[in-house]
Amino acid sequence: xxxxxxPVQVPINNGVVRSFGHVRMSIAGLDFTGGFKSIKxxxxxxxxxxxxxxxxxxxxxxxxxxxxxEVEVYYDWWSNLLQTVQNQLGPGYGDQPxxxxxxxxxxxxxxxxxxxxxxxxxxxxxxxxAGTAALTRTIKFQxxxxxxxxxxxxxxxxxxxxx
Numbered sequence: 001x002x003x004x005x006x007p008v009q010v011p012i013n014n015g016v017v018r019s020f021g022h023v024r025m026s027i028a029g030l031d032f033t034g035g036f037k038s039i040k041x042x043x044x045x046x047x048x049x050x051x052x053x054x055x056x057x058x059x060x061x062x063x064x065x066x067x068x069x070e071v072e073v074y075y076d077w078w079s080n081l082l083q084t085v086q087n088q089l090g091p092g093y094g095d096q097p098x099x100x101x102x103x104x105x106x107x108x109x110x111x112x113x114x115x116x117x118x119x120x121x122x123x124x125x126x127x128x129x130a131g132t133a134a135l136t137r138t139i140k141f142q143x144x145x146x147x148x149x150x151x152x153x154x155x156x157x158x159x160x161x162x163x
Contacts, residue, residue, distance in 0.1 A: 022106045027071070027119075028098035030084045035077030037136055039102055041069040041116055043146050043153060065153070067143045069100065069116050075135040078124075085121070094121045100141065118144040 025032040025039055047063030073081065082093050089096035100116040119141035126137055145152075 016106060016109060018104055018106060018109065022104050022109070024103045024105055025071070026101040026103075027081055028085050028096075028100075029088060030081055032073070032077065035074050037072040037074065039069075039071045039100075041067070041102075041114070041143070041146055043067055043148070045153070065145075067116075067146050069119060069141040069143050069146070070138060071100075071141070072136050072138045075137060078137040078139070096120065100143070112149050115147040115150060116141070116143045117146070 023039065025036060044066045045063045046066060048061045049057040050059045050061065052058045085093045085096050085098065089098060097118050097120055100119050101113055102116065103111055103113040105111050121139060122142045123140040124137055125139075128135055
């Protein structure tokens, strides 16, 4: 018996497909409706494939999540972000944890928001060169959790004990 194929329902009703212009970002409470060139983040679950006396695995482990987040911002927005972290969270911008929110917006489109938790300034790449390109800074944040559209990938997520 063959499986019945049901078409995927696409929630587009006005012909608009999201692009980079629909991305909004908030870092440490500072809203970026512009001023950034890119944001890239990922979740990877590394698992061990458990092998036995068969060419096929007998299973796989629960594994471990690894999270990454990298943002490229234009120089003046980067400088403003450093000041914001310093002024709002305290001295030592590399020691202050904060969250990043990335929203996907658009006229007549549903808004979706990804939450990138417990970020810190873990590296900043400053490349300056002759030419016509604007100056940027690339920051790596190394979060401890990413909730894509607010949804946790774990069936039993870590939680703080009741206070």
